[in-house]
Amino acid sequence: MxxxxxxxxxxxxxxxxxxxxxxxxxxxxxxxxxxxxxxxxxxxxxxxxxxxxxxxxxxxxxxxxxxxxxxxxxxxxxxxxxxxxxxxxxxxxxxxxxxxxxxxxxxxxxxxxxxxxxxxxRQVDERQTQATGLTIDRLDAVIDSLDVRELRAARDAALLATAYDTMARASELVRLEIPDVSGEPDDSARVLIRRSKTDQEGKGALLYLSPASWQRVQHWIAVAGLTEGPLFRAVPRAKVPKAAGALTERDVSRIFKARVGAAGLDVDKISAHSTRVGPAQDLLAEGYGLPEIQQQGRWKNPQMVVRYGERIQSGRSAMARFRGSPRPKRSGA
The missing domain is CATH 1.10.150.130 (Tyrosine recombinase, N-terminal domain)
Incomplete structure (x- = not known):
């Protein structure tokens, strides 16, 4: 028992x-x-x-x-x-x-x-501290700073790209197995999230991976010599590094923070959640609707999407449109 x-x-x-x-x-x-x-x-x-x-x-x-x-x-x-x-x-x-x-x-x-x-x-504010979003511009800057000929950098590039495209939680990323990612005829791929925080029964979700991200994943698999088991693994610091056991959720946050800092970007509030916040902000900025983004991030309700995108939405408010648009001067009486 x-x-x-x-x-x-x-x-x-x-x-x-x-x-x-x-x-x-x-x-x-x-x-x-x-x-x-x-x-x-x-x-x-x-x-x-x-x-x-x-x-x-x-x-x-x-x-x-x-x-x-x-x-x-x-x-x-x-x-x-x-x-x-x-x-x-x-x-x-x-x-x-x-x-x-x-x-x-x-x-x-x-x-x-x-x-x-x-x-x-009433004694405490309800407003929560929000993770800094890794938007596409920041993500590209971080990945471009990596020398993917090096094993750990190849893993981190694949991890960051997969996390952004799928908006997967850290707990989902570290549970991915190699067969959970499969290529498509258009050079994109699909990532199978078998179980998640909002899917305790294991119905699963099939998520899109862009061609560029799929290439990064394939490169990591090739240089690490992986054939089965966990997709994202620890790489011990040794004279001849090789992939070991699966990463932990804490490892994901640590890797994101370290790579963002090494790229010369602000690491304040960077965490494993940054690749959920950033894509949500990017999609809102491009005009995608709340239901679409909610479905992509697999949130139970749109509340989190609204909070992640409030800075963008405030820039589209009635006052922002009124004060941000040039208008003719009113003639005096």
Missing amino acids: STPPVSIEKGADLTDAASAAGIERLRALADDLTRAYAPNTQRAWRADWRTWVAFCVQTGAPTWPATVEGLRAFLEDAIARGRKRATLNRYLSTLSSMHRLADLPWPLDSQAGRLMWQGVR
């Missing part, structure tokens, strides 16, 4: 029968939870739960089930430590999921809980 997605650490409050029964219910559900939720989701649950339990152990707040006052103190402590609104939302989402899975009452379902959260969240 699998272990439950969270555990009660030593020192946590677990004094009543309902709490103990909740843990038993989670243990009974452990196998199904492991199959139903992505590893990243389970890791986030565990991290958030450890943060919550550590706070409860330190302050004496009830752990399981939580109380309105305990949650208030936890959230206000998180705000004092500089946590953003999105992090608070994630904490509550995790705790809510654990309570509901264990059939325990969730305090924010009560009127008192809703009022508490409404008051607390």
Whole structure:
């Protein structure tokens, strides 16, 4: 049997029968939870739960089930430590999921809980820090700076190009296998994303790869001597470097930041998400509609596309068109 997605650490409050029964219910559900939720989701649950339990152990707040006052103190402590609104939302989402899975009452379902959260969240801005977009001009500048005769540079050029064209998440990029990319008669290629954050059931998505990007991928495969297994792999620093195991999600962010910096561009807020933000901005700038971009990026709703493109959209607003267009002077009376 699998272990439950969270555990009660030593020192946590677990004094009543309902709490103990909740843990038993989670243990009974452990196998199904492991199959139903992505590893990243389970890791986030565990991290958030450890943060919550550590706070409860330190302050004496009830752990399981939580109380309105305990949650208030936890959230206000998180705000004092500089946590953003999105992090608070994630904490509550995790705790809510654990309570509901264990059939325990969730305090924010009560009127008192809703009022508490409404008051607390007014203390923090909802606006999130956005990753800097790797738009096509920036992407080309970074790739052009690479000497693809060198193995690591060949990999990074292929990785950057694939990430941009597919708008794939880092978790999707590192899971790609060589057979997941296949050529087409027009010299483009198709990339099969077998499973993703928004496709937990593995229906899959087939995404376009431009001829130029496909050439970069083929070059990387050839110089690395790959025939099967992970597409994007680590390249150890050795006298005779060769491809090793698959990259991690953290590697993707590190590579993007390093290559952008080496190309002489600003690395502030560059991350693995930059190749999702940048293409969305490029497509908006070229006049593609929100539904098309949402489908390409495989977002569940257009909210993220709107936020990524707000600077572009603000430049098309009524005031931008009014103030940005020359107009004849009005004759005086």
